[in-house]
Amino acid sequence: MxxxxxxxxxxxxxxxxxxxxxxxxxxxxxxxxxxxxxxxxxxxxxxxxxxxxxxxxxxxxxxxxxxxxxxxxxxxxxxxxxxxxxxxxxxxxxxxxxxxxxxxxxxxxxxxxxxxxxxGDLRLNLDSVRVSxxxxxxxxxxxxxxxxxxxxxxxxxxxxxxxxxxxxxxxxxxxxxxxxxxxxNRKVYRERTRLRIEGIGARFAIHISGPPNSSYQLNTWLPLFDKLDERFVIMVREEALYAEICELTDQPVVYSSTLRAVDDVLAMGIGTVFYVNNAAANTHLIRRGQLHHVQLLHGDSDKPSSRNPVSAMYDELFVAGQAAIDRYWDNGIQIPRDKFRIVGRPQVAEISGPMPVVGPKTVVYAPTWNGFFNDANYSSLPHGAEIVQALLDQGATVIFREHPYSNKSAELAQNVQAIQALLAADAAATGRAHRFGPEMFAEMSLVDCFNASDAAITDISAVPIDYLFSAKPIAIMEMRPDVLVRIQGRPTLASASYLAQPDDDVAPWVARLLADKELPGEREAAREYYLGPFGHEGYESHFVDALHEVVQAHEFVGELDLEA
Structure with missing residues (x-):
């Protein structure tokens, strides 16, 4: 208690x-x-x-x-x-x-x-202040x-x-x-909310379900949806997540906790539904086969979550590059190839390339968390203090950005505190401007951290794939060496990164990263394989154009059969 x-x-x-x-x-x-x-x-x-x-x-x-x-x-x-x-x-x-x-x-x-x-099971953020x-x-x-x-x-x-x-x-x-x-008057309030939602005239919906602090999964896509000249609603299934997302956007956010509420929203002329994760509640909408269902996910990595077999239930999967398609097939998940559309990963468009370095380098250390299940635990945080100490010994300035979910684990939370204490002590002793903690999160986005760095150390997550766009050197600690794909002749992340195992001597690994004499060419090939065959100029427009095309092509006409 x-x-x-x-x-x-x-x-x-x-x-x-x-x-x-x-x-x-x-x-x-x-x-x-x-x-x-x-x-x-x-x-x-x-x-x-x-x-x-x-x-x-x-x-x-x-x-x-x-x-x-x-x-x-x-x-x-x-x-x-x-x-x-x-x-x-x-x-x-x-x-x-x-x-x-x-x-x-x-x-x-x-x-x-x-x-x-x-x-009530149906709420709209535009009504919340007045109703409450x-x-x-x-x-x-x-x-x-x-x-x-x-x-x-x-x-x-x-x-x-x-x-x-x-x-x-x-x-x-x-x-x-x-x-x-x-x-x-619950029924009166509900009908009033339903009519307000209908009056929005949404052409498509974005659906998200998840525990508290999952709003980042949607937030990574919101700026791109805002660029469409189309009306849409964001459907949220949990109250805590609804509160988070209402603070992120001025777009209509609908709390729809029941199947009845879901159907009420879908029956309002929506033709396409986009998803940002593989939550179990997605099936509540997938069952409406009259609509077009598109999975975006919220990251691209070699984790099992990026090759989940349930992805086969969607009509279309937007992926960053050919690597995402091969990942399913390499693992025996034979989703028809015509379901995939390569659109790039627009979130990386603002990542800048390498800059001339004068003096010690700045390295971003961005470890992942331990996941909801043991088979998704790829976090290098238990070795984080050793990694950061090796960087400090090399004279590097460190930007430490842990995953937002790291505090869900008592062990990882202690690892984070130990690293922060290490950086604080070094900053006091040397004057180096390390960045870490709540202030860094408030002032710098992940892209800002990438742009402020000359190299990155991470583990198996979406971070190294996104960092490929910068063409800067990457080091990955493989907590599970059987996860990263290694196929001869294929430009994989493994072939483009400096790799280490948990039992390896960290200092030489960090030194190879900072010297970066081995892998520049491999990174360029991996960039196209993972992030699509698109140039830096106008990179994100490929995704926005694909969104617009899908919404236009799947306009819903008629009435949704709620008895189906």
Whole structure:
């Protein structure tokens, strides 16, 4: 149990004990419980999922978000204090019962109002502020009503108790009115949202599903979709991810959590759906065979995720170069070749080539994370401190950019901290301008890191393939030596990079990278193989033109058969 929930629960138990033994310090225990409940709500960071419900987060929003927190503590306290109040004045027991009823009803109604089903399965970011305007105030009122009920019973009987009871009743009536009105009008709100979405006139949709912090998978494509002169909607299946993406774009973002909501959006004249990952929820749309389904993925690498057999279920796969097609066939996944379209990888268009180097070189170290499953763990971070130390020993300036998901693993998070401490100590001792940590992430994109560097060290991910566009030297630590493709006569990433195994001596490997006397020609051939036969000038236009062509060719006419 989280500490913010455990502390009020413990204090609630203390109140129960105090009421049972008729302790003289009961009133102080009650006050402490109420203060703890309110302070916890005000101090607890609002989750991304909750932020999607209350766009304007302030004290009221925080109280609303925490309205259901500490429910067990509130119920324990209300029950124990009801018995205590009845003991103190049996002739007024009906009043004590009424206060208990108000407190319990406030907690229960707030809990119900925060359930996903009561907020609806279809939401539009353009409506979120207006629709949610009264809800935070209502939930905050219910939260404070429960706390006031506890104070009333804790100070029972007497004038203060009556004041707290009156406050509890008034707050409950206000909160209940707005929450119940919203619950009763759910169908009205949903139909209003549906009509707003229909009014957008979207020609295509982008679908994304995933855990929190997955928005980068979409964000890598958004600037390119924005260049199309076509209306579209972004369909998101999870609340936390919906909140993230609403902050990324002004384009229409639709939260569609159920199959019914998905079908409502698809029935609005959408002809093509683009996907940025292979989430299981993609099948909820793929089942609509009348539409055209295009998989983009969000990176290109030799990881299994870039050759997932489920990719065969899409009508078309946009890939950067011939390497992506061969990767499937090399692994026995025989997707018809006419499903593939080579469009380049437009995200690399802003990556610049090598610049004359005067003095020590700057190297970007960009390791991947350990993946959701063990067979996708290619992270070199366990050896990261050794790699960075070898770079420092060579006099290099280091840009350290770990994968955003690295903090999901306690071990990798410790590796990141160790590397950051190493760089901070060296910067203090030598004055070298190493870049790392939250400030670097806030100020520099991955492309910025590439452009600021003279070479890169990474592992098996999309990073080395993207870095090929720069023609700068690349070093890869193969945590699993059977993953990188090695085929005689083929310009693979393995043939164009300086490779090392986890047990190798890191220092000579780093020295070969910095000297770069062996592989310039191989990198140029690998660049075309992985990133397409397109020149630097107008590189991203090939992808944008392909998008436009697909949307135009698959305009949906007629009605979507929702019975299919």
């Amino acid at each position: 989280k500490p913010r929930r455990l502390a009020p629960l413990i204090m609630g138990v203390v109140v129960v004990v105090a009421a049972a033994i008729d302790a003289g310090w009961l009133d102080w225990a009650v006050v402490a419980l109420v203060v703890l409940l309110i302070a916890t709500s005000l101090a607890t960071p609002v989750s991304k999922r909750m932020h999607s419900r209350f766009p304007n987060i302030g004290p009221v929003g925080r109280l609303a978000a925490g309205a259901a927190d500490g429910a067990a503590a509130k119920w324990f306290a209300l029950g124990a204090l009801a018995v205590y109040a009845e003991r103190e004045g049996s002739s007024l027991s009906w009043q004590a019962a009424a206060i208990v009823a108000v407190g319990v009803a406030a907690v229960a109604l707030a809990t119900v109002a925060l359930k996903p089903a009561t907020r 305007r009264s809800l935070p105030w209502a939930l905050a009122a219910l939260s404070l009503s429960a706390s006031a009920s506890i104070l009333a019973l804790g100070t029972w009987p007497g004038f203060p108790a009556r004041i707290f009871a009156t406050i509890a009743a008034v707050l409950f009536l206000l909160g209940a009115f707005y929450v119940l009105r919203r619950l009763v």
